[in-house]
Amino acid sequence: MDYLRIWADDDGVSHFDEVELPVEVLPAEPGVAELWWSEAVPIERLHFLTVRGGTQSPDWHCAPRRQFVTFLTGWVRLVAGDGEERLLPAGSTVLAEDLSGTGHVTEHEPGDQRVLVMPLDPG
Numbered sequence: 300m301d302y303l304r305i306w307a308d309d310d311g312v313s314h315f316d317e318v319e320l321p322v323e324v325l326p327a328e329p330g331v332a333e334l335w336w337s338e339a340v341p342i343e344r345l346h347f348l349t350v351r352g353g354t355q356s357p358d359w360h361c362a363p364r365r366q367f368v369t370f371l372t373g374w375v376r377l378v379a380g381d382g383e384e385r386l387l388p389a390g391s392t393v394l395a396e397d398l399s400g401t402g403h404v405t406e407h408e409p410g411d412q413r414v415l416v417m418p419l420d421p422g
Contacts, residue, residue: 311400313380341420352410361402362395373408
């Protein structure tokens with residue numbers, strides 16, 4: 300299992316990192332496929348979000364808090380402050396941690412898109 304991490308260095312420039320989570324394989328049971336299970340990640344809450352397709356104007360912004368974002372529908376294009384670009388398919392998860400500095404750009408596929416936002420537990 301993996302996700303993309305966006306973070307800012309000491310100069311405020313954002314970058315991408317690929318993070319791979321260690322998993323435990325839970326054996327298959329009748330009627331249930333083998334499951335690859337990661338350690339729990341404490342989150343504070345879960346938000347269901349719709350990005351309205353006609354209201355996009357992608358621009359530079361920082362993450363409002365440390366949070367996981369899962370793009371349920373449509374592709375998303377991310378640009379980090381160092382200029383690196385990623386085009387992610389639906390189902391991709393990002394840990395946004397660039398709370399200061401240049402931030403990043405997020406552009407969603409045209410049309411309404413569904414997103415899950417999971418702020419990390421501040422504790």
